Amino acid sequence: MKSVISTRIINNIHEMKAIRSSWIELERNAQFKSAFNSFDWVSTWAEFYREHIEKLLIFTSWDAEALVCVLPLYISKSNLKTACFIGSYEPTDIETCSEAQDFLIRSSAVDLSEPMSVIQSTMRKEGLTSIRLSNVSPNALILSAVQRGDVPTTFSPVRRRYLVDIPDGAEKLIRKTKRLQNAALRAGMRICQVTTEDDLERVFDALITLNRKRWTSRGYKAIFDAHVFREFHRNIARKLLSKGNLSMLYLEQGSEVIAVNYGIRSNNTVIFYQSGFDEDKKPNVSPGKLLHSAQAQKAREQLLSHYDFMSSSFNETYKQSLASSSEPVYEVEIHKHKLTWVLAKFKVIARNIKRRLVF
Structure with a gap:
């Protein structure tokens, strides 16, 4: 049975620290999690990179008083029209490159339609044109969530992840x-x-x-x-x-x-x-x-299960020689308007054609 949940948005470090114990409890029990949506990673990044942050947009979903889902985003001072996953799209000389960008979620029983609805309404309220994630795996929950919700989204393979299987x-x-x-x-x-x-x-x-x-x-x-x-x-x-x-x-x-x-x-x-x-x-x-x-x-x-070489360029021969498997890494962009979605799709198609011609 799907959980009935409500979604609240965290906009600053003070509000984030107020839910620290709930966030850490979710990490302990979560079926789907990574180091890059943990409280320590998100809060530490927000502290050190605060001069680059216009506003935090951390979507938190609750089943009564229990935190069951987190998607940590932010709006950069350099681009007020786009929200990005925490630890990505900073200036390139200080980019932290958060990997495995996705929901932190208690279990597959949590219904993501409600937080996705809040995410879309927040885009309109904040005047955002899109939400961008730079490092998304093929099995990421956010991919299935936008597909089930028919959310205008573009997916572009941008890198490759090389793995040593255990x-x-x-x-x-x-x-x-x-x-x-x-x-x-x-x-x-x-x-x-x-x-x-x-x-x-x-x-x-x-x-x-x-x-x-x-x-x-x-x-x-x-x-x-x-x-x-x-x-x-x-x-x-x-x-x-x-x-x-x-x-x-x-x-x-x-x-x-x-x-x-x-x-x-x-x-x-x-x-x-x-x-x-x-x-x-x-x-x-x-x-x-x-x-x-x-x-x-x-x-x-x-x-x-794996030793992960971190996402790399498509022609990364050194890591490829040591790895035993690999998977594509996607840049994902959620669009507010269908028109911008259509234009973005054409750009993705053109980029993919160019990449095939190069390789």
Whole structure:
């Protein structure tokens, strides 16, 4: 039997903090959830990125006094006509790239027609032309919700997600990197995991240094040099660690950290987020590949379902060579008017034709 629910909209950080306990209780019991719609991720992002936020639009659905569904959106100061999923569409030099953008929801018994109706009426009230999500998986609940509700929506495949399936894909990757593991051992290197706050402070600083060295040597800006991005991740990493959801592995030689893999536990998956390693270190044991293999092994030990390389470009050959499966990642845009929907559909068709011609 479907639940009868009412939907309330959270517009600021104060209102969000007032429902913290209900949100965390929902996370504990939710059938469908991810790290990127958790209270910690959303509230921390809202605190650190507040100067880019015109207004929060966090749709919360309630069954009596129990929170059963959350969709965290915001309106950016740079685009007052579009609402976006939290942690996306910021300036590119500080973009957090929230993955798996979708509802946080207690179970499939929750009727999404009511929150979808409120979302559409809120678009009219706020003068929005659209709602955009930049990173949506094929099995996302929001896709089925807009299709069932006949909501004018465009879907465009924009990236691809590469996955190591557990256990078979992990076993294959571990075998593939066995020679590298042996070379690292002979060189006195060891793979460690961040387990304490002291570990985290030391290894996070090493991640920043190694990431900066790698990218600036290639002529690119280092994303951790941006204060808001760096301090958001320093803060959220502490919270992830306290909840057992940080999977930060590092390669150490003596007391020197020479490579770091920053992963996030999200439901039954570990998602690779950032890395840094010393490319000049000898012998070259392919530290990036070595730590990917170690993350997959950890995921297997924890009986998870995947190690996720995060969404990537369509022609990402490196991650493809390590993965055992992949899926498309969609940009989804919900439109207020059918006319803008039709125009957007033509743009999507043209973009897809261009992509096929290129590839």
